[in-house]
Amino acid sequence: MHTLSKLMIVSAFTALPVTSLLAQTPEEKGLEIAVASDQRDSGWINVSSEMEMILRNRAGKESKRKITNRNLEVDGDGDKFLSLFKQPRDVEGTAMLTFSHGLEPDDQWLYLPSIKRVKRISSKNKSGPFMGSEFAFEDLSSQEVEKYSYKFLQEEACGEFECYVIERIPQYKNSGYKRQISWIDKAEYRPMKIEFYDRKNSLLKTLVYTGYQEYETANGSFWRADKMEMSNHQTGKSTSLLWSNYDFETSLSDKDFNQNALKRLL
Amino acid sequence: MCFRKTIFFGVLAVFSAGASAMDATVKIELEATSYTSIEDESKFEDNVAVGIEPEIKGSFNDGDLIYNFTPFIRLDSRDEERQHADIRELHLLNALDDWELSIGISKVFWGVTESSHLVDIINQTDALEGIDGEDKLGQPMVRVSRSFEETVLTGFLLPGFREREFLGSDNPLALPFPINNDPVYQSDAEELNIDYALRFSGYKGIIDYGLSWFHGTSREPSFMPGFDGRLIPQYGLIDQWGVDIQATIDAWLWKLEVINRNYDDDAFGEDFTAAVGGFEYSFYGMADGLFDLGLLAEYHTDSRNDPSSVNFQNDLFLATRLAFNDAESSELLAGIFVDQDDDSTSLRIEGSRRVFGDAKLSLEAQAFSNIDENNVSYEFRNSDFVELSLELYF
Numbered sequence: 001m002h003t004l005s006k007l008m009i010v011s012a013f014t015a016l017p018v019t020s021l022l023a024q025t026p027e028e029k030g031l032e033i034a035v036a037s038d039q040r041d042s043g044w045i046n047v048s049s050e051m052e053m054i055l056r057n058r059a060g061k062e063s064k065r066k067i068t069n070r071n072l073e074v075d076g077d078g079d080k081f082l083s084l085f086k087q088p089r090d091v092e093g094t095a096m097l098t099f100s101h102g103l104e105p106d107d108q109w110l111y112l113p114s115i116k117r118v119k120r121i122s123s124k125n126k127s128g129p130f131m132g133s134e135f136a137f138e139d140l141s142s143q144e145v146e147k148y149s150y151k152f153l154q155e156e157a158c159g160e161f162e163c164y165v166i167e168r169i170p171q172y173k174n175s176g177y178k179r180q181i182s183w184i185d186k187a188e189y190r191p192m193k194i195e196f197y198d199r200k201n202s203l204l205k206t207l208v209y210t211g212y213q214e215y216e217t218a219n220g221s222f223w224r225a226d227k228m229e230m231s232n233h234q235t236g237k238s239t240s241l242l243w244s245n246y247d248f249e250t251s252l253s254d255k256d257f258n259q260n261a262l263k264r265l266l
Numbered sequence: 267m268c269f270r271k272t273i274f275f276g277v278l279a280v281f282s283a284g285a286s287a288m289d290a291t292v293k294i295e296l297e298a299t300s301y302t303s304i305e306d307e308s309k310f311e312d313n314v315a316v317g318i319e320p321e322i323k324g325s326f327n328d329g330d331l332i333y334n335f336t337p338f339i340r341l342d343s344r345d346e347e348r349q350h351a352d353i354r355e356l357h358l359l360n361a362l363d364d365w366e367l368s369i370g371i372s373k374v375f376w377g378v379t380e381s382s383h384l385v386d387i388i389n390q391t392d393a394l395e396g397i398d399g400e401d402k403l404g405q406p407m408v409r410v411s412r413s414f415e416e417t418v419l420t421g422f423l424l425p426g427f428r429e430r431e432f433l434g435s436d437n438p439l440a441l442p443f444p445i446n447n448d449p450v451y452q453s454d455a456e457e458l459n460i461d462y463a464l465r466f467s468g469y470k471g472i473i474d475y476g477l478s479w480f481h482g483t484s485r486e487p488s489f490m491p492g493f494d495g496r497l498i499p500q501y502g503l504i505d506q507w508g509v510d511i512q513a514t515i516d517a518w519l520w521k522l523e524v525i526n527r528n529y530d531d532d533a534f535g536e537d538f539t540a541a542v543g544g545f546e547y548s549f550y551g552m553a554d555g556l557f558d559l560g561l562l563a564e565y566h567t568d569s570r571n572d573p574s575s576v577n578f579q580n581d582l583f584l585a586t587r588l589a590f591n592d593a594e595s596s597e598l599l600a601g602i603f604v605d606q607d608d609d610s611t612s613l614r615i616e617g618s619r620r621v622f623g624d625a626k627l628s629l630e631a632q633a634f635s636n637i638d639e640n641n642v643s644y645e646f647r648n649s650d651f652v653e654l655s656l657e658l659y660f
Contacts (some may be wrong), residue, residue, distance in 0.1 A: 063593045064623075088623065090620055090625070090657060090659065115373075115402075117377075119378075120469070120474045120519070121519075122516065122518075122519065124548070124550065125548070125558065127550070127555075128551055128558065128591060129555070129591045131595075255363060255413060258413050260361075261361075264332055264361060264366070266287065266325055266329065266332060
């Protein structure tokens with residue numbers, strides 16, 4: 001079913017030159033931009049990176065987490081992820097394996113190093129906070145085109161760039177959001193800002209991407225933001241994600257994304 | 267032991283090849299326990315203890331060759347028998363394509379249920395560390411594993427048996443009889459008997475499953491009276507089959523573990539089949555996202571059907587788990603075991619919270635109530651305790 005829906009999207013995309021000559025609905029234009037953004041970031045095959053997470057409460061008190069990530073692109077399905085927790089030290093060695101499936105529930109396993117146990121966990125908790133941060137699990141999950149419906153709103157300046165502004169509505173179950181407004185730059189189709197509206201349609205959080213770097217690889221060039229800043233307008237808390245050590249030329253393959261691999265991560 | 271030598275030279279050869287990454291940490295656990303309902307004057311009523319666990323790990327050769335060394339030391343202010351040291355891990359692991367080979371001392375966990383771990387058999391329980399059976403002694407092994415698309419087949423060769431150790435008689439959680447620490451083995455090779463195990467595990471959609479077989483010396487002893495009045499632990503040879511299944515459906519986790527144990531010689535124990543099964547259901551984002559609430563229920567059964575000798579022969583476990591969505595990862599688990607034959611009940615509470623940014627404070631309490639005098643737990647009826655511990659990392 002995924003393959004089919006993805007095919008439909010791709011055929012919609014390839015049919016563009018014809019349809020874009022005719023009058024486009026805002027929905028068609030929104031989808032077209034989402035597909036273009038997805039296409040622009042396809043083909044990286046595998047990547048590893050490090051992430052530092054800084055949580056700030058309303059009083060400005062900080063706490064830190066460090067996580068290393070390994071991602072594998074999967075054709076015709078959602079991507080595979082491995083996350084290894086480095087800090088805080090009481091959870092050091094804890095690791096999570098995710099096979100994402102777009103609209104279907106993800107498969108997810110947690111490794112608990114103190115008792116060497118791998119535990120299959122429910123992936124229903126999309127809207128819950130990741131590690132006590134302002135990022136929900138759904139904010140950090142694989143962003144497949146079919147997970148939202150889209151509507152083009154307008155074009156406007158976003159900082160030093162020109163952006164498309166698109167409304168997207170989650171189509172997967174158990175989302176904590178009624179809708180999101182996303183700013184995507186016209187030149188490279190990179191997300192610049194996302195506003196998240198809760199189920200009651202009040203503005204909940206704003207995510208801002210800064211410090212984009214272009215990584216030249218054998219498979220093409222890919223843009224990644226050095227910093228993602230999530231502010232919660234309802235609680236006054238915020239979380240920064242600082243990304244480093246991107247490596248798009250790892251030897252990672254399917255055999256590095258299974259339960260045995262989960263247990264031997266360093 | 268020639269096996270130890272092999273590891274030693276293997277480690278030496280590898281170190282001389284040059285390490286590419288190394289990570290060393292030390293965990294220190296400070297523990298204070300109060301036994302709140304002691305009636306027997308020979309038992310102590312409070313205790314302070316320290317656990318030290320350094321861990322050195324790293325890799326060579328671009329991460330294909332991984333080593334781990336984790337010794338453990340327990341110092342105890344009251345119970346000399348509980349003072350002990352163990353090598354939890356000392357192994358080399360080589361991952362090559364779909365193969366994985368590990369040689370040395372390791373810990374392995376099998377199973378899915380929360381309130382007992384029937385299927386888990388590779389490592390001896392470290393009975394000096396806690397009554398929940400989750401602490402394990404390091405087991406020497408050669409482990410070969412082959413991964414397929416959605417399955418893994420693993421073979422174990424287990425040279426060197428680890429005998430179970432027992433708490434001192436003045437410890438409120440000690441077994442109610444004096445124990446001779448010179449065990450009897452069915453195998454002529456005694457603790458040098460070579461045990462074998464095989465495990466096939468995998469997943470298909472919402473189902474995770476494991477099928478396992480163990481042949482060798484039972485990790486669980488039976489006891490026979492010695493001439494001096496002390497009981498002698500005896501370890502028979504067994505064949506044990508195990509099955510574990512989990513179905514993950516939305517916020518439901520359905521779990522089942524079944525084992526069948528066959529003793530080679532009836533004098534060492536009675537053959538039996540035992541099972542534990544149940545569910546865990548989670549309500550996410552309760553009280554405006556403040557916490558997640560989990561409800562757990564597991565039922566235990568055992569073909570030996572005798573509450574006076576078997577812990578979980580017809581018992582129900584009910585629990586609730588609160589996981590707070592705070593920066594300190596606060597957690598609270600409260601559970602109750604009720605024996606359906608004689609209503610003997612034990613209550614357990616576990617709580618934890620991160621403190622000082624990088625340390626963990628835990629509280630553990632256990633209460634026994636309405637314990638029937640014929641129940642296997644009868645001797646623990648006055649062993650209620652509250653334990654506070656602080657884990658520090660360096």
